[in-house]
Amino acid sequence: MIEKNSTLVTIEKIKSFAIALVGAGIFSMGSTYFSEQASYRVPRILLPVYEIFGNIGLAVGMLILGAGLMYFAYKKFTKNEGKSMYLLVFLVIAVLGFYGIIFSTSSKSTSIEDIKASIEEGQKKTQDEIMNTEKPSLDNDLANKYLDKLEALEKKFEKAINETDKTKFDACEKEYDTVTAIEFGNVVKEISTMPEYKDFAMYNAKILDKIQVFRSHKW
Template sequence: MNTNNNIQLTAEKVKSFAMGLIGAFFLALGVSYFSEQSTYRIPRILLPVYEFSGNIGLAIGLLILGGILLYYAYIKFKKCGGRPVIMLIVLPLFTLLAFGLNTFFNNNRSGKKEDNAQNRQATEQVGNANRPELNNEKAEKYLDKLENLFAEMTKAKESADENRFKLLETQFLDLGTELAIIIPEMAKTDQYPSFIQYNAHVSNKIHKMRMN
């Protein structure tokens, strides 16, 4: 019985490493996609985001997904009896590896990038987005939480309260799971473009704070 439990725990730990590796590559891709690319690797769940918000929306979506996967990889490994310090070492290494490989492939990609007017227009729309009035209660509550987090994170940043900022940052990453549930519902409505643009608008501001 103990042997079976050990095997199961080991399998779950391996899964957590896989989650962490995928999350690291999502982060690397997300950072690079803030600049226009000739081609994009787009997870299916983020395809609607790219269609309506271009490369900026895709970049933000990948950063959110990557952060969520890294966070839950750490939690999963810890719950399975793994030593947290191992993940604190492995996840940064995965991230460095992902950024290194992504840079390598980008530098070796042949051909010039084609101008993409649609992406430029989408970027402008995200930058000028205003909060829309939505008929979806879940989406409205989500935007309320997002705006509140942005306001609280701004205060924490201005007061140099790192502990408070890290706590809010975790809440922001957790909010990504809620967004993943709302997107399929909103994608069926004509309000989806304005919703996803405003979400990208606020999320982009938050990510700028996180990177500074």
């Protein structure tokens, strides 16, 4: 039984490295997509994002997906008694290795500074677009109700902080987890393939940014 468990643990560790490698590749490649490319390698799960938001949306999506996979691999590895330092070193080497491959196969030389500037430019452009967006009128009751609830939650957070009411603040935190984890997921399932999803996503990001300011309040 001990030998069998040891084998299973080893297999899970190997899976962790495989997932980490995929995540590192997606993250590295995504970071270069803030500037326009002749062609893009789009993960199937991010195809709707690319079709709606273009290369900037694809870049952000790949960064999030890649980082998520690397984090999942890290948690899986440490859960199976793996030393975190081993996987962290592997991730650093993997990311640098993928950058080396990308640069060596690119038709033009790209420096780390170019990538950093491209990422910052793309982030600023996206942030400006988010902050200037207005609440959309969507042809979906579930999405409209979600946005109404999110706006109401923003006001609840503000009121809790203004009244210095930690109990109300904690209640807002619980509601936030439910709204953003469950209700948001239900909305995405319904409208993620619709053209109006971009307007929904932009306004959702705007309100969430405001809520995050309240959530970072120090008591």
